[in-house]
Amino acid sequence: MKNTLSKSVLFILILAVSGCSKPVRITEGKIKRETLAFAPKVTGRVLKIYVKEGDFVKRGDTLAMLDVPEVNAKLSQAKGAVKAAGAQRDMAKHGATANQLTQLRAKKMGITEQFKFAEKSFSRAKAMFADSMMTPQAFDEALAKYNGAKAQLTAVNAEYNEAVNGIRPETRTAALGQAEQALGVLQEVEVALSERYIIATNDMQVETISLRIGELATAGFPLFNGYLPNTTYFRFTIPESKIGNFKKGENIEVNVLYNKEKLKGKIQTVKQLTRYADVTAAYPSYEIEEAVYEVKIIPDDMNAAEKLLVNATIIL
Template sequence: MKRAFTILFLTIISISCNKPKNGNVIQGKVENEQIAIVSKIPGKLIKILVKEGDLVHKGDTLAILDIPEVDAKKSQAEGAVISAKAQYSMAVKGATENQLKQLEAKKMGLKEQLEFAKKSINRLSNMLKDSLISQQTFDETFAKYQGAQAQYNAVLAEIDDAKKGGRMEQQTMALGQQERAYGALKEVETADQERYIIAPQDMSVETITLNLGELALPGYTLFNGFISNSTYFRFTIQESKLSNIKKGQEITISIPYKNKTIKGVITTIKQLSAYGNIATAYPDYDMQESLFEVKITPKNISESKDLITKTTVTISL
């Protein structure tokens, strides 16, 4: 028990010695907006084109995935497009030249049959008047004439359809199949582009989570980094000192490790949602007080571009 009291006493002394002597000086941290780059489709990591610490620009390729399933689907989609285009072309253009020749030959044959049937009717009509044939014989010949006439009219309509193309409904259906095939191909091409992991904006690469040959699953973070020109300063301030600050206020930030100061503007004041988010070392506050996070952005972003994230900065209130 005596040893426990000794350890507690030494800990309190250590904390007290580390507090800033000037009660008006508040410590904070240099922060940068973070960014995580994930994969959209599963694939094996076959190339990593950057290393930790690199500065990359928007549109730069960071890594390449191997996705064999997409290659297979792309071949299928390209075949479907070729087939659909041919179907639509056939529906619009109609019959081929050889098919038209066959229909013309069929028309000539039916035309000869129709002319023969017509001549037969004319002859039998006179014979029927002279009672040389029966009415039954004439009716049978007349039925054959009507059949030849119907067949000839049918082939004329068939030739007309062949020259004009398929029905409008058939053309619309074929066009729909073609558009569907193009849509499937575009979907596969979009998925194929996902094999390239692209930087969404200027950033610094801080961590690379996978090694070559490992499988990247959908939604898995491949790269973590900081967005370029997104530096800001984060402080934890107790409720009793909120009267000394306000949003939009200009304030001077001291950077001890650089031995310089820069101007900043208070952009955000919000209550801390968790104790673990405290940015100020040893905040001196009453347990009943609420803690607030104060975000300060530099007036001239170029002055903060070389600052190291998580280093200590101070302000005076």
């Protein structure tokens, strides 16, 4: 009787202790992959999209084409500027043409005759003014005509000598600089025109396409988002009280909940998180004063890991 009573009391104590003990929490994590986004460098309207969500694209593939009419207009302007600057450069390089030299000679002869006439008239005017046979007003008019003819002759001689002897080196350098500047503007516009095509810079599996045909894509807006191949890893957030159980380089096994698959991997990094909001486990358990750490595990079988769903829950 006493033995039966003792066993009953012991059984009740065991149940009481079991009922008061805290449940064992399972450490949960998430399946992650490195992401990548492709964005246009110029603003334009989406004209064509060559891929679909879920497609695997390779580096160099064309993802989309934008309509950028402003760049076409700037291209025409840049081509015109290049032609004009090139003509100025060639003219400075080769100097005046034969017809231009003929025109300058005739102009020089005409102005020379005008100067000689003005010089003779001024000589007579001086003699008459000295004998008081000319008024001061008339003398001043003769002097002004003489000085004007002299200035014209000086100008046409300089123009003729420049045409015969060639353009100054400074003028040639300036014309060459203007031509190179115009060519640089043309190259810049051509680069902007090529940017209407959005080209994949890495292999990637397309996850989302943010815009559709006809919508406006602004410069820098991520139009394509996706995952880089062979970058799957397992991420756990561990409180400070339990982080001592995880060591860098340690082999570990995780269980995938949705397909009951088990995968082995190695702990690559253990680093502290800067914000508690970065915790991704469904039921995090830690004290408010505790630091929280991220444990990153690289799977041994990357091919098998690549088939798993992103953000699916895993447990240790």
